[in-house]
Amino acid sequence: MxxxxxxxxxxxxxxxxxxxxxxxxxxxxxxxxxxxxxxxxxxxxxxxxxxxxxxxxxxxxxxxxxxxxxxxxxxxxxxxxxxxxxxxxxxxxxxxxxxxVLSVAARDETIESFKRATRTHKEMGVQSRLLDGYEIRQVVPGIAGDIKGGLLNPPxxxxxxxxxxxxxxxxxxxxxxxxxxxxxxxxxxxxxxxxxxxxxxxxxxxxxxxxxxxxxxxxxxxxxxxxxxxLEAVTLEKFVTDAVKPMLNVGIISVETRCSINQTSRGEFVAGSSEPSGMAGLRATYDFLKVSARKVTQVLPALAHLTVVRQWGGLIAVTxxxxxxxxxxxxxxxxxxxxxxxxxxxxxxxxxxxxxxxxxxxxxxxxxxxxxxxxxxxxxxxxxxxxxxxxxxx
Ligand SMILES: Cc1cc2nc3c(=O)[nH]c(=O)nc-3n(C[C@H](O)[C@H](O)[C@H](O)COP(=O)(O)OP(=O)(O)OC[C@H]3O[C@@H](n4cnc5c(N)ncnc54)[C@H](O)[C@@H]3O)c2cc1C
The missing domain is CATH 3.50.50.60 (FAD/NAD(P)-binding domain)
Structure with missing residues (x-):
């Protein structure tokens, strides 16, 4: 066969x-x-x-x-x-x-929402931990200065x-x-x-x-x-950078700037804006790159020195x-x-x-x-x- x-x-x-x-x-x-x-x-x-x-x-x-x-x-x-x-x-x-996976916050109201979420997590058996400004810098040393805290989801x-x-x-x-x-x-x-x-x-x-x-x-x-x-079909894009030494050991999500960042075990960063574009195609766009560069460096400024080697889009359906x-x-x-x-x-x-x-x-x-x-x-x-x-x- x-x-x-x-x-x-x-x-x-x-x-x-x-x-x-x-x-x-x-x-x-x-x-x-x-x-x-x-x-x-x-x-x-x-x-x-x-x-x-x-x-x-x-x-x-x-x-x-x-x-x-x-x-x-x-x-x-x-x-x-x-x-x-x-x-x-x-x-x-x-x-x-x-x-x-670490959700980060620069605004007080986001930190308040994280506090409410951790209470629900505790009741429902989900592992999560609030991090203050000091603790978050222990986990992500290069995080932007205005990030006040976060919610870590260790599993x-x-x-x-x-x-x-x-x-x-x-x-x-x-x-x-x-x-x-x-x-x-x-x-x-x-x-x-x-x-x-x-x-x-x-x-x-x-x-x-x-x-x-x-x-x-x-x-x-x-x-x-x-x-x-x-349902609406929309395109979501991400980019990948060249590989550098390990500097980020958690996945980062920002609900405020709407982006995600993580570093692969090979050292590349996979990151970008999480705001879907409405074009519903697979073509990578310059607009995404421009917006993403601003968003991800707002969270992790050191990324400004890296080179984007590839970007891509995928189709998702949202309700x-x-x-x-x-x-x-x-x-x-x-x-x-x-x-x-x-x-x-x-x-x-x-x-x-x-x-x-x-x-x-x-x-x-x-x-x-x-x-x-x-x-x-x-x-x-x-x-x-x-x-x-x-x-x-x-
Ligand atoms: C850039 C990007 C980042 C994302 N990041 C995350 C993340 O970090 N974590 C996460 O959980 N999710 C993430 N998602 C979302 C996640 O990838 C999707 O929700 C998930 O893959 C959907 O899986 P699926 O099997 O429903 O659809 P798909 O993987 O899209 O599969 C649908 C399949 O249907 C086939 N198909 C369509 N029409 C027909 C037809 N008429 N006949 C036969 N076959 C057909 C297509 O060829 C396709 O292979 C991301 C998505 C994108 C694009």
């Missing part, structure tokens, strides 16, 4: 599956792995390009659980716990380095983004799920109001269950089933409350969503796959992922979060 470089079986596309997952990113593949682990393996993951070609292979790789809203904390705390053993579980080293960290995707893909494949790259879904067939199949560039497939995990293109995919979602949209769409039975992850879908992938698999299979809806049901846009129970740098008013 032919196998890809990742060891994944190269199989012919069948004309029917129990479920089809659209999107071979971290979200689609985590779900495929978790479904197959529950014995539901007559499924196919279809990706129009190659695995991790979407935002899952283009992100800043930060993982954390120190948010402010209980629903967000619960979900990402569960995910971080899964991250801790994901390399063993997938038999693939995703290089998860728990070096800590947070960074991981190798495409390794997570490859690990899920190989593990799902071993359990019998089929993964088909180069397979674009161009239509979703509905019969009597329910999902009946998908049309692809390689032929039609009959299926009663379709999962939309199409990342930045999720709104377009939903429209194929006649469903309009509260008005910036929280993901999951679950079955009431007006299109058989259509499940795992979309709208914005700037947090890499860290959230382990939890989402694990919790959505029993929901899709047996209707078991856990209290951790339940609040993110797309139905919240009908009930009005939105879940806005304040401790996020990737934020767009839409």
């Amino acid at each position: 032919r196998r890809s470089l990742l060891g994944i079986r190269q199989l012919p596309l069948r004309d029917s599956y129990d479920a089809v997952i659209i999107g071979g990113g971290a979200q689609g593949l985590s779900l495929a792995y978790n479904l197959a682990k529950l014995g539901y393996s007559h499924i196919a993951v279809l990706d129009k390009a190659y695995l991790a070609s979407g935002a899952s292979g283009r992100n800043a790789t930060l993982v954390r659980d120190a948010f402010a809203t209980p629903e967000w904390i619960r979900l990402f705390h569960f995910s971080l716990q899964l991250w801790e053993s994901i390399s063993d579980e997938l038999e693939c080293n995703v290089l998860f380095a728990q070096r800590g 947070g960290g960074v991981a190798r983004h495409d390794a997570l995707v490859w690990g899920y893909a190989a593990a799902a494949d071993r359990l019998g799920a089929e993964i088909h790259s180069g397979t674009e879904v161009v239509g979703i067939d509905m019969q009597d109001g329910e999902v009946a199949g998908v049309r692809t560039n390689r032929g039609n497939i009959r299926t009663r269950r379709v999962v939309n995990a199409a990342g930045g293109l999720a709104a377009e995919v939903a429209r194929m089933a006649g469903v309009e979602l509260p 008005p409350d910036h929280a993901p949209l999951v679950g079955e769409v009431a007006e299109a039975p058989g259509l499940f969503l795992n979309v709208g992850w914005g700037g947090y879908g890499f860290m959230g992938a382990p939890a989402a796959g694990k919790l959505l698999a029993p929901w899709l299979l047996r209707g078991e809806r856990s209290g951790i992922i339940g609040p993110f049901d797309v139905a919240r846009y009908k009930t009005g129970h939105l879940i806005p979060e304040s401790m996020i740098p990737v934020h767009r008013s839409i």
